[in-house]
Amino acid sequence: MVGVPGRSKACLTCRRRRKGCDGARPNCSQCIAAGLECAGYARQTIFVNWTEGDTPVAYSRRDREGNTTNARQTARDGAVARQQAGGAMRPLLHGLTRTAYVERYNGLFWSQFLPHGKKASARANDHCGSEGFLLVAESMYTSQPAVQRVLLALSLSTVGRSNRDMALVHGGVRAYTSTVQSLANMIASGLSMGSDVALILVKGLNTFEIMFGEDHAEIVAQSRKLISHIEGEIAMLEARGPASLQTGDAHEMLVVGRLFLLVSNIRTRKRSFLHSPEWMSVPWLVIPKNPRDRLVDIMFEVAGLLEDIDSLQAAASNGDKNYETLRLDIADACWQLDERLQRWSAEDAPVVSFYDSAGSFREAWDPDDYARADMVQVYWSACLLLYELMGMVVDDPQSLPARCDPLVYLRKIGETLPVIWTAGAGIIATARGTFPMGVALYVLYSHPYTDPEIIGMFARLRARPDVQATLGPFMDSLVAELVTQKAPRLQQDMVTRTRTSAPGATAQ
Numbered sequence: 001m002v003g004v005p006g007r008s009k010a011c012l013t014c015r016r017r018r019k020g021c022d023g024a025r026p027n028c029s030q031c032i033a034a035g036l037e038c039a040g041y042a043r044q045t046i047f048v049n050w051t052e053g054d055t056p057v058a059y060s061r062r063d064r065e066g067n068t069t070n071a072r073q074t075a076r077d078g079a080v081a082r083q084q085a086g087g088a089m090r091p092l093l094h095g096l097t098r099t100a101y102v103e104r105y106n107g108l109f110w111s112q113f114l115p116h117g118k119k120a121s122a123r124a125n126d127h128c129g130s131e132g133f134l135l136v137a138e139s140m141y142t143s144q145p146a147v148q149r150v151l152l153a154l155s156l157s158t159v160g161r162s163n164r165d166m167a168l169v170h171g172g173v174r175a176y177t178s179t180v181q182s183l184a185n186m187i188a189s190g191l192s193m194g195s196d197v198a199l200i201l202v203k204g205l206n207t208f209e210i211m212f213g214e215d216h217a218e219i220v221a222q223s224r225k226l227i228s229h230i231e232g233e234i235a236m237l238e239a240r241g242p243a244s245l246q247t248g249d250a251h252e253m254l255v256v257g258r259l260f261l262l263v264s265n266i267r268t269r270k271r272s273f274l275h276s277p278e279w280m281s282v283p284w285l286v287i288p289k290n291p292r293d294r295l296v297d298i299m300f301e302v303a304g305l306l307e308d309i310d311s312l313q314a315a316a317s318n319g320d321k322n323y324e325t326l327r328l329d330i331a332d333a334c335w336q337l338d339e340r341l342q343r344w345s346a347e348d349a350p351v352v353s354f355y356d357s358a359g360s361f362r363e364a365w366d367p368d369d370y371a372r373a374d375m376v377q378v379y380w381s382a383c384l385l386l387y388e389l390m391g392m393v394v395d396d397p398q399s400l401p402a403r404c405d406p407l408v409y410l411r412k413i414g415e416t417l418p419v420i421w422t423a424g425a426g427i428i429a430t431a432r433g434t435f436p437m438g439v440a441l442y443v444l445y446s447h448p449y450t451d452p453e454i455i456g457m458f459a460r461l462r463a464r465p466d467v468q469a470t471l472g473p474f475m476d477s478l479v480a481e482l483v484t485q486k487a488p489r490l491q492q493d494m495v496t497r498t499r500t501s502a503p504g505a506t507a508q
Helices: 012-017 029-034 068-084 094-113 122-128 132-140 145-162 166-189 196-212 221-240 248-268 277-284 291-317 323-347 367-393 406-420 427-432 434-446 452-463 465-469 472-482
Strands: 047-049 057-059
Touching: 012 029, 094 145, 094 427, 122 291, 122 367, 132 145, 132 196, 132 248, 145 166, 145 196, 166 196, 196 221, 196 248, 196 427, 196 472, 221 248, 221 472, 248 277, 248 291, 248 434, 248 472, 277 291, 291 323, 291 367, 323 367, 367 406, 367 427, 367 434, 406 434, 406 452, 427 434, 434 452, 434 472, 452 465, 452 472, 465 472
Parallel strands: none
Antiparallel strands: 047 057
């Protein structure tokens, strides 16, 4: 990999426009006069593929876009200049050329994806377990070309969007398409059923859809593609069986991805095999559950209540004589889950403070802080959904303890997401925020909250430039898909609720 001497000293904008450049820094006079953003003077790296006796070929972005004549000439000039200076140019074989290209953009991706470019500690990952996809992808990276492609898709698209380089973004889309085809071939041949690689591929595709799957023609298309990948992952897990997921990469992919598999259950408002006692226990017979696993267990049980609420709605509509018994059973289940959440908060919840001693939001965060904050927000999401559903089935919603007010958790999620969506948090923080933000929006859109403070808070979150550029389209697509057919509401004569805010309430 070499920087070729003799190339233009003009800024990148003038080079693209084929205009003269005076080289003024930091911004050239030509760009200032034209009212354009000067892109600076960073020199584009050229990857040279050369064997003895052959004409060297340069692989650059411009070369890949079809302007091969100039690229070849540039590489040839550079080689001659180095030989005349007495320097020996070592040839890069094609495989090494590709490796250099991939390594360059993967390095840039990790630096943007992780908080301050760093992974959380092993202790934080053991406790909070939200970086498992990255750890497994890293372990498979050198030996699995398909894993390289899905990471390249994320890398090129991330760096391309950050640098406003559509050529890189399009390269990421091509790598994504190639990964989809590789996974389809594995499924068609039957290789995916026992393959850990297939699980990491679908996880990478899920991440790509969340970050880059915007479809301008149809708002729900992005979320439907994500749900399609999730349903494919669920099918692969079911075919493998719980005993095959007890150790290794397969176990890691299950425990890391289980939370997002709930998107399919929330959409259908139905339980799946993942709710069964076997699937809640067998995969952890070798590796015990960590606090995050136990929290996700509770979240699964809470989401399962959606099916029970729909059954209660049907019983009321049909005049079923068992309606009251069913309502009391659901209320009892809600109280049991409330007890489990309180116990988890007391015994398993990570210690993380969002505020400094002056009562302002903290500014200094490290990767472990972000991992812990992610788990706290999942806890708040479970509380929000549980207490929203509990209010539908208890005798007197207004007599519930302050901790059972859904508005408490809407505020907590809405107030703290901006704290962990800071520049240093990395793209992973934005991706982590999709679940609490999604649950909050699902509750807001499905039910008639009119509190202007809450509505304004989430409207401002959605309008943030960083969210607008990354998660905004996905959140719009997900909400449109989840609430296209509004979640069935209990009839007015079943439960009469008055939404009241409890400003002084705090979650336990």
